[in-house]
Amino acid sequence: MKVTEAEFVQGFIRMCDDGYALGFHERNGGNASYRMKPEEVEQVKDQFSYDKEFTDIGTEVPDLAGEYFLVTGSGKYFRNVALAPEKNIAIVEIDSEGKQYRIVWGLVDGGVPTSELPSHLMNHEVKKKATNGLHRVIYHSHVPNVIALTFVLPLDDKVFTRELWEMMTECPVIFPDGIGVIPWMVPGGRDIAVESSKLMKKYDVIIWAHHGIFCSGEDFDNTFGLMHTIEKAAAILLKVLAVRPDKLQTITPDNFRHLAKDFNVDLKEEFLYEK
Template identity: 65%
Template sequence: MDIKNAGFIQGFIRLTEDAFRKGWHERNGGNLSYRIRPEEIETVKTELKAPEEWVSIGVSVPKLADEYFLVTGTGRYMRNVSLCPEDNIAIIKIDKAGEKYSIVWGLVHGGRPTSELPTHLSNHELKKELTHGKNRVIYHAHPTNTIALTFVLPLEDKVFTRELWEMATEDPVIFPRGVGVVPWMVPGGKAIADATRKLMREYDVAVWAHHGMFVTGENFDEAFGLMDTVEKAAEICVKVRSMGGKKQTITSQNFKDLARDFQVDLREEFLD
């Protein structure tokens, strides 16, 4: 089997195509990673090369030792992933200490995994632990309306969450934990990785002020759908504000009724 026809690679490619069409990935913006299942690696193992050069990750992720990840390349364009996967994405293997990675497939004309790799892997390690291995996708993009709101809303978890929840009845059902907000930071380093990891203990969505959004999910559909839902809420919010602001809205009691009937656990402190 051609490795590019593997189901997990096809799912990865589909997300990059859908996301580019959404307008979330100008130029080389955004990145995606997937923690590959052992049985999936077995189906493509003959296509992988042995680890050669080991490169420091920049963070320590011992609980990801010996795991494989499918990742976008730094400087690569999402629009080009489907056209030539082997030049724009890579499969990497983590070493036995969780300190380094090696490219075992992809990026055939050179290059490195996404510059946000420290943030991705740090949060993969956390979500693997918190979800007992179920969470496998981490996705970062630049959705326009979400970024716009970081210039007008207080950069506080409660304020952002409540504003977005009020934009559509089903929003709190899709992200009942709410969203966390990271203040502006230089991307690609340990500081933003640590700040995001701290929020990911409570949330599946982090808004990076004046930059974009960072989400996690069990699979590609869940991660993409989560970002799509949050961004649509942000779009409605931008439109409501442009029309003069809210004249009526969903109340705290409405949210409690919704939580009861849909059997979701909304953060009580965000309903006050």
């Protein structure tokens, strides 16, 4: 089977294409990665080449040793992923110690995986442990309405969670654990990766102030749907703040408690404070 014909590759391409179509990925903005299942590796490994040298990841992820990841390329445009996947994405193998990687497929015109690879891999390691291997997707995008909110709301987990929960009844059902927020940091390095991985132990969603959003999920549909929901809620909130900052009515803490009971979700009381 050709790599590009595999179902998991087609799902990855669709997620990239959908994000571009919704305006999440200007130029080379954003990145994505997928931790492949063993049977998926078996499907396409005859297309792999092991000629390239291993390269330092920039961090250590021992619990991902020997795993394979499908990733977007550094400096590559999401709009081009569907047009020429073999030029814009890659499959990388992690070495036996979790310290290095090498490209085994893709990026045929040269290049390297996303500059956010340390953040992706550190967070994959965290979510693999936290979900017993269920989560396989990490997706980062430059969603404009969420970014705009980081200029006008306190950079606080409780504030962002509560304000976005109030925008649509489905929000607390879709992200019941809430949202983590990291003040502005230089992207692409170990420092932001470490801070993100701390929050990923608690949340599936992290907002990077003035930068974008970082989501984890079990598959492409759930991960993309999570990001799309949060960005839509952010757009509604911006409209509300523009028209009437002091809301005339909203979803109350008791409303949320009733919702949690009927939908069988656990909404933490820390987010249900009285304003």
